[in-house]
Amino acid sequence: MGLFLPLSRATLLIPSGPNDDLARKHLFILLTDPCPEAEGAEKAVLLVSLSTVRNKIPHDGSCLLHPGDHAFVKTTSYVVYQRARIETANKLLEGVKQGLLVPQDIIAPGVFARICKGLEDSRLTPPRFLSFYRKATRAENDGRDD
DSSP: OOOOOOOTTOEEEEEOOOTTOTTOEEEEEEOSOOEESSTTOOEEEEEEEEEEOOTTSOOOTTOEEOTTSSTTOOSOEEEEEEEEEEEEHHHHHHHHHTTSSEEEOOOOHHHHHHHHHHHHHOTTSOHHHHHHHHHHHHHHHHTSOO
């Protein structure tokens, strides 16, 4: 994989397995371009991860991804909004540089729109992350002609 830029629609494999499988990586999707979390703060992005849908285990059905939605998705998966995270753009760039985080293909625009709508619709999205998302996307749209 070539150059990584911490922009919306980018994806990364990030170590996030359980304590007995620390090498396991989940696909994370960047939902925003870098934006300061607070006045004067370092620019950060909002990320969400995917998890496999498993029989008889509850999951958030706000946004499901299927094989073909992204090259990494091999089975039906759901977006884990309740475990969204805000990370600084520099931390992600450093993780890629060190080989800890692995860039993947960007998310297609239609799939990305579904993921963002799910963030807004899910009752499991923590308010802090929804607020950051709205602030960041409002800032992205302020400079555009509507």
